[in-house]
Amino acid sequence: MELLIPGLILVALMVYASTRIKRTAAAAFEAETVETDEFIMQKPAGFLHVIGGDAKYAFETYSKDFGASGADDTRRATATLRIDRDRTVDHVLADRMPKEATVIDDITEIIDEVRYRVVETEWSENEIEFSGIHKLAEHGGKVYDLEARMLRDTTGETAAGIETIVDSFRVK
Numbered sequence: 001m002e003l004l005i006p007g008l009i010l011v012a013l014m015v016y017a018s019t020r021i022k023r024t025a026a027a028a029f030e031a032e033t034v035e036t037d038e039f040i041m042q043k044p045a046g047f048l049h050v051i052g053g054d055a056k057y058a059f060e061t062y063s064k065d066f067g068a069s070g071a072d073d074t075r076r077a078t079a080t081l082r083i084d085r086d087r088t089v090d091h092v093l094a095d096r097m098p099k100e101a102t103v104i105d106d107i108t109e110i111i112d113e114v115r116y117r118v119v120e121t122e123w124s125e126n127e128i129e130f131s132g133i134h135k136l137a138e139h140g141g142k143v144y145d146l147e148a149r150m151l152r153d154t155t156g157e158t159a160a161g162i163e164t165i166v167d168s169f170r171v172k
Helices: 004-028 089-096 156-168
Strands: 032-035 039-043 047-049 059-063 077-085 102-111 114-125 128-139 142-151
Touching (some): 039 059, 077 089, 089 128, 089 142, 128 156, 142 156
Antiparallel strands (some): 032 039, 114 128, 128 142
């Protein structure tokens, strides 16, 4: 009997902590606007914004879901933003696009007086098929390269999420 009350208190604390952890983890995958002094974009629900990740990225996100049948360890979709100085869009694209990639579309668009180049590609890596989009902008002596990758069989919310990230990306 003497252990019943402390045991109940301990169980209550564990339930409380578990609930808070689950709530915090779920909130991390909610939609949000990511804005810095240099760029702005929308991160859709179902994607996690990596904070304090790889230093070479100004922005990094990945989908909650993984692939299936042979791609079990691969995130269904990822997006990263790199910012380079003293380079051109063509040089950055040549360095970052997979060598075996096939270009599906290559367009230029101008938004708020900033020229963006959007290149869509497809390729295979280790028998896994990918689709990718590079959205590049040259502004203020810097090249911004937003690279979105997804498993080629990705559809639904995850594919729409990548589209949201790419479409909403703007350089300030």
